[in-house]
Amino acid sequence: MNRIEFKNFAIEVILEVLKIANAQIDEYSNIGDISATEIIQKDVIDKYEKIYLGIIGLDFSELEDEKFYFIETTIEEILKNNNLSSNFIKSQQEKRENLKGNSGAEVVKNLFDYELSKLLNAQQILIDKINIILDQETILENELKDTIQEEAQFDIIYKLQPVREEYRVLEAQLLKLDSTIKTLRKKINFKWNYEIYGTISKDELLKVYKNSFKMGE
Structure with missing residues (x-):
């Protein structure tokens, strides 16, 4: 995939991690586990929110090769650490595209x-x-x-x-x-x-x- 395609792919990866973490926070909030929600907020939400904002604000076509490679490697590690496959992320991208204007x-x-x-x-x-x-x-x-x-x-x-x-x-x-x-x-x-x-x-x-x-x- 080219750099623009990879940027969209990377955004989808981060959104998936944030979606999972957000659901966990809702789950723990419902049972009153404040400690767990605070941990997820600090260790996951805050961290990946920064990554998300950083990626969407970058012009990938202007990135130096070294920086692009660093982001590429980081996304691969995020996929691995969160048990997400490239095929699954691509399927999510396809859903997002098909649901434009009619999504949640x-x-x-x-x-x-x-x-x-x-x-x-x-x-x-x-x-x-x-x-x-x-x-x-x-x-x-x-x-x-x-x-x-x-x-x-x-x-x-x-x-x-x-x-x-x-x-x-x-x-x-x-x-x-x-x-x-x-x-x-x-x-x-x-x-x-x-x-x-x-x-x-x-x-x-x-x-x-x-x-x-x-x-x-």
């Missing part, structure tokens, strides 16, 4: 985009609420500065407490939401999180999810 990858990508849209909307609602609370706090603080009588000051301080408490609650919610948005954006930008489903059809993916929901009932 498109479904998952659309779900990610939809979820991101919902999260961004929720984020804006929270920001609006926080701004209202901050305005209330500013008004009360200004009143406190302008108030001389001690009794009136205590009254304002009493009003400030629930306002500040609400701000702390909303701020915590926003930080959590920001983290979720960041994680989802990373999945969309890094691509592999949905591309791993490019070798199964939309219908197959739907069946898997239906069966998963039934098992969880």
Whole structure:
């Protein structure tokens, strides 16, 4: 195979490893084995994610022979270490090509985009609420500065407490939401999180999810 063909082959190899690791994480998460999920994330997902991003960003036609040979050797080792055959990877490539536009990858990508849209909307609602609370706090603080009588000051301080408490609650919610948005954006930008489903059809993916929901009932 030429260099462009090999690049596509290498990408499929890495996607297969990531797909297996991702399924293992789901499996261990379902039984609450946090330690196992952390190990797989660190030793497999993080490692192969970097390799995947490195490969898709390379122009293989411009690679020096020495570097190309290194990548070729690395891919061969990955195949061997993960008990994957070249014929199997080629069959996955063929499936991916035949399912373009009708694969699970498109479904998952659309779900990610939809979820991101919902999260961004929720984020804006929270920001609006926080701004209202901050305005209330500013008004009360200004009143406190302008108030001389001690009794009136205590009254304002009493009003400030629930306002500040609400701000702390909303701020915590926003930080959590920001983290979720960041994680989802990373999945969309890094691509592999949905591309791993490019070798199964939309219908197959739907069946898997239906069966998963039934098992969880």
